[in-house]
Amino acid sequence: MLRASPDGEAMSGSRILGLLLLAPAFVFVVLFFLAPVVLTAVFALTNMSTATGITGGAYQVTQSAMRELGERHGEQALADALARVRYTVDPAGIDAATAEGASTALVSELDRKLAGESFDSRRELERAIKALDNRPRGTRALKSLSALFERSIVNTRFATEEEFFGAVAGLGIELNATQRAALLATTYTGWTWTSENFSRMFSLPDTKRTFLNTIIYVFATLIVFNTGFALVLSIVTHYMPDRPAGIFRAIWLLPRISPPVLYVLLWKWLAWDTGFLSRILVPLGFESRNWMLDNPTNAWVFIVLINGFVGASMGMLIFSAAIKSIPVSLFYASEVDGANRWQQVRYVILPQLRWPILFITCYQSLSLLTSFEYILLATEGGPGGATKVWALAAYLTALNNYAGNLEYGYGAALALVLVVVGVILSLAYLRLFDFKSLVAPPPIEQ
Amino acid sequence: MTSNYRSWPMILALGVVTIPLVLMYVYLFVDTVTNTAPGSVVPHEFTGEHWRFLWETLPGRPSIYVATLNTFVFATATTLIVLAISSTAGYAISRLNVPFRAFFLAGVMVLHAFPTVTLIIAIFLILQFIGLYNTLIGVILVKAALELPFGIWIMKGFYDTVPWEIEMAGIQDGASRLTVWRKLVLPQVMPAVMALGIFSFLAGWSEFILPLVLAPDNKVQVLSVYLAALIADDNNFDMALFKSVGVFYVVPVIIMFLFFQGKLMSIYGGGTKG
């Protein structure tokens, strides 16, 4: 017989089952939501990019590193010394000479007389070689031989600090502690921690523009289509017989169910230089052009239309369902009372739609804020960044741009702003829609 | 609604507004089998040449059948994962006395209302770390994860509509909670599982950004990326070809939509992205 305290064993049955049933979802949420949120925050504090890689880095004397060493750390002399090309007769060079087919006599003489010597310029080395007994004949042979001894650490990757400093010492350069630190900081090719992303975000004029674009995009689409036109659709189809109403609703669902790539292609076909609009408008005396990308205003009109046609359908469905739930007697009563259609809409339908409208507004504001798929496909933020919204900016910065250097760190910082705004907004909406009523305790207490 | 108002002005007005949409979709199909002279809007001849991608692989692209298979695998696998996990987690959140139940539910709601594509940068780097970048498995897991909050939320809503008394009766009849779920509750929500399945499949079939960023290679390319790459290639501009690939791509979607319109509307109306 099972004996258990009121909060003990018997209750644990459904708890354990519940936890088991939740476990897979939990794993997915942790892996693909919590971890990415945390990592987005972490990446936002780094300067990760294609150039730095995402794993570790190496030490490399590059032109830009040397410029930085001079400008930032005041070590111009050191930078010049590191960047200088030297000619050193070392075993590696002598082996290479053998391999290139230099005569045994020349090789052994090189080894005997010049091994370990270092020259500041090619001319000095060549003068030394010319002084040898078995010197190569002809300028070309001389040049190709001297080239084998050219030594520089410029653009060589060193995996560890030790190797790097070893190579620097090999050049005969002595470093003090400050120089070491400066050198490490400037030549490290991997990512480092930094708060620069945020200061950069606040200082760039681009940011302000992207911010304003986002506001325009969200509000214009939301007001004109996702709630406005959705209301029109649901009310107008409400005043229709079932059949045409069903057809119209199905047609207006097409943009939502069509894959975005195809759906945007249809708009491009409409707007292309030789597209449908041009074909109709050119005979009327307009000039043929790409109507979508011709100027910022046009681009905005298209962006709002493209997103709005998709967004209107959700509101349409929800508002239609809400209108359907209004008792028919209310409509009859208002008609008996002599209300015209507009008055019926104003006094019977709209009051019933207050909550659905609020819901759609909240929900879709959040969706629009973080969506960029259609804009990416339609204008890629163009012309000239006129339609670049925040989410798209984050995407382009980090994952896809023409410059080729993907700035993961800066992109993550941009995305982090959206993550924070998104979480704050959704928590606010939860409060608004009475979260508590959704979690009434289960009546089966075991 | 009622006969006191005429409906034809409504039909007429909405008809006019709907024309651009209808035109776009009508020309989508017409242009794939006809040729139209430049400057004209009326086709002058039938042709099958725009469908050549079916029998010859386009230069620099994977075979359309490879892409189709990838898309199908991608959509199906995502759907199965979403269904399996949402139908269990949704039940736990709806019905079971799980510790931190409110916390889980709030989490799901926040995630559900929170389009997660902003996390794609981190996900891109995670997949690179764990070596699933440029694989179908990686992008399937990510897509399934991003669909999960919505799926759990929808399933929770449907479980909520199953009367508690059914469950109480099952327990009185001696069944464990697991048996009650499997034998008594799950059959009641089968229509919802179906609807969620169709929805997830279409969402997977249409997905663009995730495969574009996480699995762009020819070998694992899906139709959306295939079509986008075709369109983006400035050297081979051929609108009729794009549209034919597009029709090839969208026809399964439209067929499913026609068959399951009612089911899908219940889900689209239940709150989704966009």
Added chain:
Amino acid sequence: MRILLEKFTKSFGSLTVIDEMDLEIDDGEMVALLGPSGCGKSTTLFAICGIHRVSGGRILFGDRDVSSVPSQQRNVGVVFQSYALYPHLTVAQNIGFPLMIRKESNADIARKVDEIAELVHIGNLLERRPAQLSGGQQQRVALARALVRKPDVLLLDEPLANLDAKLRLEMRSEIRRIQRETGITAVLVTHDQVEAMSMCDRIAIMNEGRIVQIAEPMEMYDNPASDFVAGFLGNPPIAFVDGVVTNGRFATASGAMTVSLPFNAGERERKIRLGIRPEFFRPGGTQPVAGKITFVEAQGRETLYDVALEDGQILRSIQTATNAATVGEKVNWGIDVERILMFDEDGARL
């Protein structure tokens, strides 16, 4: 099987719904838990079947303490208000479900289902689905499912609430018949006093989480422990008149009604409340009271009258439908004082 509730306490969070309730139900007895909604009767039922856990006290089936035994192992059959039939299963599968859970053989299941289906008269419906059944038929299926595994206890949660009036009448006697034939201990939860009185051996009237009185139906009707019980039992309901009694003489404050009481209510003047059932206020009653008819409801065989005293208090009278009194008419009917119920200020029976 005897059911015993000892100091049974149930709270939800900080709210205590039932505080130290005692109740004993004998083997084979059918007891009604009767009370207004929110009185705790359903909570008690859910605690007996194990859906709710007790917060204090014990529940015993026979001598076995089941307080912490999960529902699945209590062997309790429950008929829910909505019947809770499994919509995707046929009637036979519904009834056989508890047996299937016990992994009984298909042959056994089929035999037992047939037997029980005969008992509740649904042998011809076994292949249908719940949606194809009428309310009464669903009710019978629910009963069959509850009884098929021979439970120790049968619990009925408002089983007739969803039926129309005629079916309700029929099922009342059917449930009682089946309970008698099986000899099972049964608890009926209801807010309908007619159901409770007609179906049960004893009634426990509950109010605000406690049992106010427990007794056999007629005993309770005749001797209610309080004005709450008196008001709850009887249809049409009892009428109450408030007033003062002095030396065996009762008078309302305005003097609109005075009667001499056959009981000794003590010498001192005190406030009391009289309960007068409609059948004991009629032409020819022992002590006349004057009033005006304010409402007449013809019920067919009988007619119900509301009679307002001068100060506005209402008496009710039910009479065989021969009297032709009409609204507004002044009447001088009599009260059978020996049948008057008397309560003190707090509602306790005197």
